[in-house]
Amino acid sequence: MRTIITCPHCSMGCRVRVRKVISRPFNIDYLPFEDIPNPHGKLCARGNSLIELLSSKQRLKRPLKITESGKFVEISWDRALDEMTLRFSEFSKDDPTGIGFISGEMISNESAYLFQKLARLMGTNNVDSTAAISHAISIRALNEINAWGMWMPFSTIGESDLVILWGFNPVGTAPVLLSWLVKAKENGARIIVVDPRITSIEKLADLVVQPLPGTDVFLMLSILNVILTMDPDASARLPPGALRLISSYPPVRGEEITGVSADAIISIARETELSSSGVLLWGSGITMTINGYPATLALITLAALKGLSIIPMGRYGNSQGVLDMGVTPYYLPGYAHYTDAEPFLKAWLVEDINREEGMNLVEMLSRGLSAFYILGTDIVSLIPGAERALERAGFVVFQNAFQGKTMEFADIVLPSALLFESGGTTTNSEGRVLWCDRIKRPPGEAKGDFEVIAQLGRRMKLPGFSYAFPEEVLREISILVPGYPEPKDVKNRPDGFIVPRRKGLVVPKLESPLSLDGRFRLLVTGQSMRFLPEVIKGENTAKINREDASVLGLKNGDSVIVKTDAGSAVLRVKISSSPPRNTLIVHWSDELRKIIPLRISKWGCLDIKSVPCVVERYEEDIH
Known part of the structure; x- marks a missing residue:
């Protein structure tokens, strides 16, 4: 048996061929293809140990319910789903906006799509993922500027004459991406690294700058200031407010705020001027700061003015996919606005849905809600203060493949199958949809997330939840999400399917950042x-x-x-x-x-x- 699976550990989506052998459960074979996220099947240490996830002692295997004594007891799936149906129906009837749906970034596209569909048919848009604090910031900015057409695949890196890595260290987060950087370097590309930390990636870099943490947006504005001096014609593409903002940050002021010398600021601007085929990659080093959104707007504007390609890097295997699927309070699947909900109403067999934006992840946790459905993430370990919100909630469901701190606050715990135990798709940071085969049954009574959500939807008598296989869900996704493939277009394809991003006029935009104190x-x-x-x-x-x-x-x-x-x-x-x-x-x-x-x-x-x-x-x- 030979099947192809996708590594979930980072947003590259490396492809792996798994072979069943008699002497051991599975062997990994390296795929000999060039046009896959990891050319010629290269894997990092985590990818090579991927199969070890199957035998983890932390796996959840049976549904659990908390007792009055504070101990978990095993229960049947029927009892768990009956309890969820009863409690969620009560909350939905009283005030559906008192329920929060939070997912991780390693669930499949099919599970993410059904998760947001369940939330919205229950009457709430309080649906978000852990990507809200990182990758979602990038995608909102990209959508605001309409920069989808600037987004290029990983192979663009190897063909570029300038590569800028900003707030993103591939050595620690996406090691296989280094092969593209090495190829670019061999072809004569200049590499610029912008990071407050000194990391091993500097060995490849021609220029390394260390802005003070949180000052990235001020550095970008100073670089834009120099660019407009070198290329006055670029000013015509910016609105008057943006020009006034940029004029306030000449290199000398940029140096005072960021700690990066004025000479280095001018050097970065000059490199972008000389480049004819540059690419800019960024990650959570930018987005997970108080000025993450204006910083990302400035970064995309910089790229747009100088004709650079962009690749926004997510943190996990499906950071991009959960956003494409509408696990966000701001958009429906495919980034459709609530005013454009008619195709979804028709497909979901309902007359209308709640059209008000819901709460984002942090708002749900800081304001507190009556109930939470947490899928595929140990939210307490990842988000500061999450435990306080869960303590106050009247009902919490934790659905995950592994145990975690969130279990301590859960009323019902549901065991999830891993992606390669249930099958389905993910979308990597170049917008490539990848089908992951199923290589074995999940342990114990664990089930695929999409299967659990579909069963819950049917028990709650919500229309349109009669799915038995992930292919059925993907077929519905392909109808509603522009560019997404049907199952036949992505299954049995090691290279997957790159979603064609919509083209259109890029509208550069800036917002004034919040000032920082001297602490x-x-x-x-x-x-x-x-x-x-x-x-x-x-x-x-x-x-x-x-x-x-x-x-x-x-x-x-x-x-x-x-x-x-x-x-x-x-x-x-x-x-x-x-x-x-x-x-x-x-x-x-x-x-x-x-x-x-x-x-x-x-x-x-x-x-x-x-x-x-x-x-x-x-x-x-x-x-």
Whole structure:
């Protein structure tokens, strides 16, 4: 038996051929194709260990229900679905907007589509994913500017004469992408890295700049200032408000705010001027800051003015797909506005739906709701303060393949099949739809997410939930989501199907950023929890600049107390020359999560990459 599956660990969507053998459960074969996300089947360490997910001791295998004593007991699927039907029907009848639907970014397109369909037919648009704090920021900005036609596949990187990596480190998040960067370098491309951290990707870079955390948007505005000086004709493409904003940030002011020298700002602008086939990639280093949305608008505007291609990188295997499927409070599937709901009403066999925008992820958690349906994500481990919202809720369902901290707050726990135990599609960060085959049955009584949602929809007597296979769901998606393929167009195709993005007039746009104060900033890494921590096991360690350490009277191994608006934590410092001034670089941990404020900007951006804080030497270290 030979089947092709998709790695879920990052947004590249690497393809793997799996072969059943007698001596061991499965062998991995490397695909010999060029036109796949991972040319010639190259895999990173996580991809090579992909099959180990099947035998994880953390797998959930049977439905569970919490008892009054606080212990979980196994129950049947019928009982679990009956309980969900009863409770959700009650909440839906009283006030459907009191229910929140939150998904992860590794569920299939078919499951994501049914998840938002279930929410909307129950009467609420409170449906969002963990992509809300990262990749969704990019897609909203891209949609606002109508920059879909600028979005290119990964192969564009190898053919480019300029590659800019901004707030995105492929070594740690998408290692196989390095093959395209190496190809670009061999072909003479210039590579620019913009990141507050110094990482190993700098070995490939011609220019490395380290803006202070959260100041990316000011750096972009200064680069745009120089570009307009070099190319005055570009001003005609910008509205008067944008021109006034750009004029306020000449390179000298950019240097004062960002810490990047005026010479480096001019150098980046000059490189974009000289480029005829450049590409710009960015990730959560930009979006997960208080100014994530205006920063992304500025980045896309910069690319549009200079003719650069763009590739917005998600964090997980289906960050793009869950957004395409409408798991967002702002759009219906395919980014259709609520005013254009008629095709969905016809397909869903209903007269109308709620047309008011729902709450986003952070709003749902910060305001508190009566009930939550959480699918494919351990939300408590990922989002600061999530446990407080779940504690207040009257009913919580946690549906996942693995155990997690969210279980502690759940009334019903449902075991999910992995994607390659149920089959279906995902969409990677180049917009490529990939069919993942089913290689085995899920363990115990676990079921595919789409199957569970379809059964719940039928029990709640909602129309249009008579699905038995993911292919049926994908067929409906192909009718409603522009460009998405039918099953016959994507199954048995290792290369998948690249969704043709709509063309149109790109409308550059800028928004004034929020000002930053002079406090220390926490730059948090590893929040996605996909890769191993880069710190000493069992210790909360923070990297600090040598000059900052000297001012605070610190030496290696000393401790500092870090105070934010949400709390404080004691961290052991590692003194280094790599962090920028007034910055602590820390790895995500349970203790750190508790001091990150659950607070968003007016654009819905949650600040995790530049959290304002006060840093003091811990008193126990003072003798």
